[in-house]
Amino acid sequence: MSLKIKVHHCVICEKNYLLASAYCPQCRSENSFIPMEVEGKGKIFSYTVVYVSEKKWEADTPYSLAVIDLDGGVRVLGRMNGDNLHPLQIDMEVELTEYKDQVPVFKRVD
Amino acid sequence: MALASVIGVGTTHYGALQSTFAELVIEAAKQALDDAGLGPDDIDAFYLGNYAGDSFIDQNHLAAYAASVIGLKGVPSSRLEGACASGSLALRQGILAIQSGMYKRVLVVGAEKMTSQPTARVTEILAQASNREWEANIGMTFPSVFGLIAQRHMYRYGTTREQIASVAVKNHAHALLNPHAHLHKNITIEDVCGCTSMVADPLNRYDCSLISDGASAMVLCAPDLAKEYQTNVVDIIGSGQASGPFELFMNEELTSFSASRQASQEAYEMANVQPMDINFAEVHDCFTMAEIIATEDLGFFKPGEGGIAALEGRTSLRGDIPINPSGGLKAKGHPIGSTGVGQGVEVVYQLRGQAGQRQVKESSIGLTQNLGGSGGTCTVHIYKRR
Ligand SMILES: [Zn+2]
Numbered sequence: 450m451s452l453k454i455k456v457h458h459c460v461i462c463e464k465n466y467l468l469a470s471a472y473c474p475q476c477r478s479e480n481s482f483i484p485m486e487v488e489g490k491g492k493i494f495s496y497t498v499v500y501v502s503e504k505k506w507e508a509d510t511p512y513s514l515a516v517i518d519l520d521g522g523v524r525v526l527g528r529m530n531g532d533n534l535h536p537l538q539i540d541m542e543v544e545l546t547e548y549k550d551q552v553p554v555f556k557r558v559d
Numbered sequence: 560m561a562l563a564s565v566i567g568v569g570t571t572h573y574g575a576l577q578s579t580f581a582e583l584v585i586e587a588a589k590q591a592l593d594d595a596g597l598g599p600d601d602i603d604a605f606y607l608g609n610y611a612g613d614s615f616i617d618q619n620h621l622a623a624y625a626a627s628v629i630g631l632k633g634v635p636s637s638r639l640e641g642a643c644a645s646g647s648l649a650l651r652q653g654i655l656a657i658q659s660g661m662y663k664r665v666l667v668v669g670a671e672k673m674t675s676q677p678t679a680r681v682t683e684i685l686a687q688a689s690n691r692e693w694e695a696n697i698g699m700t701f702p703s704v705f706g707l708i709a710q711r712h713m714y715r716y717g718t719t720r721e722q723i724a725s726v727a728v729k730n731h732a733h734a735l736l737n738p739h740a741h742l743h744k745n746i747t748i749e750d751v752c753g754c755t756s757m758v759a760d761p762l763n764r765y766d767c768s769l770i771s772d773g774a775s776a777m778v779l780c781a782p783d784l785a786k787e788y789q790t791n792v793v794d795i796i797g798s799g800q801a802s803g804p805f806e807l808f809m810n811e812e813l814t815s816f817s818a819s820r821q822a823s824q825e826a827y828e829m830a831n832v833q834p835m836d837i838n839f840a841e842v843h844d845c846f847t848m849a850e851i852i853a854t855e856d857l858g859f860f861k862p863g864e865g866g867i868a869a870l871e872g873r874t875s876l877r878g879d880i881p882i883n884p885s886g887g888l889k890a891k892g893h894p895i896g897s898t899g900v901g902q903g904v905e906v907v908y909q910l911r912g913q914a915g916q917r918q919v920k921e922s923s924i925g926l927t928q929n930l931g932g933s934g935g936t937c938t939v940h941i942y943k944r945r
Contacts, residue, residue, distance in 0.1 A: 468693065468806070495714070495813055497706030498760035499698060503686055504679045506698045511757075514703055516808045526697050526808045539714045552697050 451489040451544035454553070456523050458485035465523045487521025489545025490558070494518050496529065496537045513537055517555060527553040561794035562829070563657040563665075564785035565942070567595025567778030568904040573892030574741040576772040580616050580672040581628040583774035587897075588629045588668050591776035595664075595788050599629065602778075603662035605636040608649030608669035609896035614684040616672050625668060634666075642688035643845060644931030645669065646775070646899025647800075647938040653779045654798050663781050669900030670774035681770050685895075688932045690806045702767055704807050704933045705846035706759030711813040712848065713761070715863065720761055722866030724751035726847040727765045727889060729875045734886025736876075736917035741771045741892030766847040771892030775901035785945070791911045797830030797941035799823060807933035814863075816934035819856035823928065826939040827858075834858035837941070838922035839881040839909060841902035843930040844889045850874075853928050854882060857939070881919045884909060899929035903940060910944040 457469040460483055462476035473481050496515040499506075506512070513529040515537065529537060530546065542558040569590025571583050578586070584607075592598065607622040618624060622636035639648035646669030653665040673681055686695040689704070712718045728748055734740035746765060756764040785792040803818030804810050810817070827833065834857060842857070844850035851865035859880055860868045868874055874882035885891045885905040888898060906925035908914045927940045 468809075495707045495711040497703045497710060498757070499700060499703045499706075500757040500759065501682070501702065502698060502700060503683050503695065509698065512698060514698055514707065516707055516813065524808050526694060526699060526806075528698060539710065 451546065453486040454489050454519065454523070454525065454545065456485050456487050456521065457482040465521055467523050467525055487519055487523060489519065491517045491519035491543065493537065493539055493541045493543060494524065495539060515543070515555065517543060525553065527555045530554055530556040561782035561796055562798055563654045563779040563795050564782045565777055565793045565795065565903070565907050566780050566785055566789035567591040567593070567597065568776070568907045569594060570739055570775040570901055570904050571773050572739050573771045573773035573894055573901070575674045578772065580612065580618065580670060583672060583772060584625045584668055584670045585628055587670065587774035587776035588666060591666065591778050595778040597664065597778060597788065599631050601664055602631060602634050602666045603664050604656050605631055605634050605666045606649040606652045607636065607638045608646035608899055609638055610640060610642060610645045610671060611684050611687065611895070614687070616675055625670070641936040642931035643843065643895050644899055644929045644936040644938055645896040646901065647927065647929035647940065648899070650777065650900055650903060650940065651798055651800055651938055654795055657779055657781050663784060665779045666776065667779065667900055668774060668776045669897040671894035671896040672772050673770050673894060674772050678770065694806055700759065702762055702846065703759035705848045706762050707807065708813045708852065709761055709848040712852065715814055718851070718863070718866040720752055721748055722870045723766065723847050723851065724748045725870040726844065726850045727751050729869065730844060730883050730887040730889040733876060733884050733917055734890030736915070737886050737891060740886045740890055741769050742886070742890045762846060762848065768845045768888040768893040771894045773892060773894035773897045773901065775897050775904045777900060777903055792945040793907045793910045794943050794945055795940055796943045797826035797832070797939070799825030799829065799939040801825065801937055803934040803937065805932065805935045810934060815852060815856055816930065816937060818934050818937035819853060819928060819930060822937045822939040823857045826941050830941040832924060832941065836924055837880065837926045838924050839884060839919045840926040840928065841883055841885060841887070841905050842928040844883055844887040845893060845930070847889065849930065850882060850887065853930070857926070857928060876917060876919060884914065884917050884919050899927070899938065902927040902929060903942070906942045910942060
């Protein structure tokens with residue numbers, strides 16, 4: 450079961466955003482966002498493996514990062530579970546399984 | 560029509576230098592003033608491009624500080640910050656100041672002292688240019704921004720590791736001919752592709768620009784006054800600036816920066832030229848991959864064909880559109896706030912025919928593209944020999 454992700458839903462144009470802004474990026478409506486949750490499931494849009502990190506993540510290296518298009522119409526940045534360092538592929542189906550030190554960690558859907 | 564004229568240029572060497580921030584500023588500013596034949600009291604306004612003096616050297620209020628060490632007296636001084644595009648924001652402010660008619664002669668300096676901090680701390684300071692909460696705190700670094708971009712570009716267009724590597728090989732070769740460059744080291748495609756010192760897959764150490772100290776400076780004046788000060792006048796005929804999504808993942812396609820396309824469009828229209836009219840360009844190659852998408856966003860090559868063109872040698876010094884004849888950020892060096900001004904200084908050297916061994920063939924129009932963050936800020940400037 451994947452975890453859910455909080456998003457901002459524009460009640461005018463129905464688009465979802467991870468980050469809120471005063472005016473909707475798409476329809477330009479004002480104060481049109483309401484909080485909503487979407488399923489942490491989607492597909493990898495791109496990925497990389499980080500070998501040189503900020504100091505605080507050094508113990509985690511190498512770790513993989515992925516830009517993920519969630520089925521709920523939101524794009525997020527997350528880490529991939531350490532078991533999937535190299536076999537990652539664009540369009541691979543993934544789901545959010547845990548938050549580790551507040552970092553969203555995704556796993557390949559088998 | 561000229562927006563402003565460049566009547567003086569100057570630059571320090573880029574590299575891991577002994578000089579302090581103040582010494583770098585003085586060296587570049589003095590050279591540019593001497594080149595224009597002006598003294599400190601001839602300057603009406605001063606703009607400084609600097610990204611993170613507060614973090615790098617624990618000094619703020621930097622425009623007034625820089626003006627003071629140069630010896631400017633009473634001159635209105637302002638600092639511009641736009642991540643890696645800080646230098647070109649200062650330049651653009653200088654152009655706008657001239658255009659407003661309020662000031663006749665303006666000094667622009669870009670400067671950064673980075674090697675005062677250990678590499679791990681530099682990485683943290685640079686990460687401040689991304690979204691701390693939603694990017695850096697998840698583990699994103701700037702090399703990984705371009706790793707994510709590279710993977711998508713390879714997937715979408717079939718761009719190869721060799722094509723990306725050829726950018727590093729070319730820029731190293733150019734820097735060998737540039738006495739101001741940080742790195743003087745010939746490398747091969749095999750060196751880059753075979754490097755095991757990975758940074759952010761598929762990018763390795765050879766794909767990354769350097770941590771450098773440096774400063775560059777320009778004196779601008781109103782176009783109708785230029786001949787009084789300088790026989791070898793270069794005019795700025797186009798200036799564009801745009802903002803894109805702040806976070807990398809908010810870009811619809813990772814293979815292009817909207818700010819880069821928009822800023823270049825504005826500059827081309829202002830200058831009344833087309834991409835094909837540009838003879839050579841200095842573009843923002845903080846990573847090899849960044850140069851490939853810059854050459855596509857600027858319209859030199861079709862989307863997806865930047866890598867092919869680089870590998871074919873079309874962007875090398877003797878190619879049909881030389882890119883980064885200076886060696887670029889990759890090998891000339893990337894003292895963050897200095898870069899945008901340094902790109903312009905190189906274009907002026909080239910247009911004046913003063914670029915020595917790295918001189919491009921007979922040219923009348925050159926372009927600079929300077930990118931901040933993951934495409935949150937971009938400026939494009941077009942220069943023409945008078
Ligand atoms: Zn909306």
